[in-house]
Amino acid sequence: MFKDVTFGQYYPADSIVHKLDARVKLLLTLLYVVGIFFVKSYFGFMLTAVLLVAIVLVAKLPMASVLKSVRGILLLVLITALINLFMIKDGEVLVQWKIFVITKTGVHTTIKMVLRLVLLISGASLLALTTTPVELADGLESLMSPLALVKIPVRDIAMIMSIALRFIPTLFEETNKIVAAQKARGASFDSGSIFARVKALIPVLIPLFVNSFRRADELAFAMDARCYNATDKRTKMKKATFKFSDFVACLTVLSFFTLILLERYYFPKIGINIDYMIFGGLL
Numbered sequence: 001m002f003k004d005v006t007f008g009q010y011y012p013a014d015s016i017v018h019k020l021d022a023r024v025k026l027l028l029t030l031l032y033v034v035g036i037f038f039v040k041s042y043f044g045f046m047l048t049a050v051l052l053v054a055i056v057l058v059a060k061l062p063m064a065s066v067l068k069s070v071r072g073i074l075l076l077v078l079i080t081a082l083i084n085l086f087m088i089k090d091g092e093v094l095v096q097w098k099i100f101v102i103t104k105t106g107v108h109t110t111i112k113m114v115l116r117l118v119l120l121i122s123g124a125s126l127l128a129l130t131t132t133p134v135e136l137a138d139g140l141e142s143l144m145s146p147l148a149l150v151k152i153p154v155r156d157i158a159m160i161m162s163i164a165l166r167f168i169p170t171l172f173e174e175t176n177k178i179v180a181a182q183k184a185r186g187a188s189f190d191s192g193s194i195f196a197r198v199k200a201l202i203p204v205l206i207p208l209f210v211n212s213f214r215r216a217d218e219l220a221f222a223m224d225a226r227c228y229n230a231t232d233k234r235t236k237m238k239k240a241t242f243k244f245s246d247f248v249a250c251l252t253v254l255s256f257f258t259l260i261l262l263e264r265y266y267f268p269k270i271g272i273n274i275d276y277m278i279f280g281g282l283l
Contacts, residue, residue, distance in 0.1 A: 009169050011129045016245050017059035018130050022139030024246045028253045029127045035257045036120050043274040044260055045115045051256050052123055059130050069125035070118050077117050084110040128165070137162030142240065167215070174211060178204050 012018075017025075032051075039045055056066055084106060091105030127136075141158035148154045179189065182203055189200050263274060 009128065010132050011061055011065055013060040013130075015058060015060045015130070017055060017126075017249075019243075019245065020130075020249055021240050021242055021246045022131050022135040023142050023240060024242070024249060025127055025131055026136070026139050026143060028249060029124060031253055031257055032123050033120060035253075035260050036116055036123070038257075038260050038264055039116065040112070040264055041275045042112075043278060044263055045112065045119065047256065047259065047263075048119050048123075049115075051252075052119060052126075055126060059126065061126070061129055065129060066122050066125055069121050073117065073121055077114055080117070081110045081114055084113055133162050133165035136165060138238075138240065163219070170215075171208070171212065175204065175208055178207055 036048060039048060056063060085102060086100055086106070088106035088109055089101055089103060091103040093101060093103050094107065095102040131139075137158040140161060141154055144152075144154045144157070182200075183189070187200055187203065189197060191197075267274065
């Protein structure tokens, strides 16, 4: 049921990407996400895909692990693609049948929307695949440290996020076990009306919530036993440092972002259309 969910699942490997500072990876992931929304040409999507594949290869990740993150949004991608395909009426008409009209502009907009969503989810999943929840929490706490000046509990927020990321795979695994146990007792989750399927989930949700509250109680007792809140000035066993590899990663992603901005805003002003140069009359 949730076998293809990779969010929060760390993939251990001995690579440069895994050893990067978590703060750098958080900022570069944010810059990557922002950069994708500035992409409007096929050349920009090709450039983004090349960058993504290069990172996957350097990180020594199996491509299947990255693509699994896309499976969870396939239904959303399909629905959004159909809406764009049939609702955009501008441009040359390619197919017309009764009230359904498919135009050339609609086709290109749909393709770009699908590419944007796939690259967005795949790129964001690299952060969870190459960074442990503890490193993510420490990096987020360090980046949010200025907020502590206005009495915002940065450390507590980072700890909450760390615990949430840590238990996401556990909850999915437990859900699969409960679903398998209910199926062994004759329960069906794939047949019947939508209301019947929702009703069939009740025997899954109740034990899942009970187990979740039990885990929360056990974790709270364990943290109290270790005097988690005994002092405000907690030290860290591993201190993050900015290395040369972090500088190279920043330079690479900044170069990508700069090229995306140039291709969108500067090149058209000087009469350069890279899409036409590459694809010619296909567009």
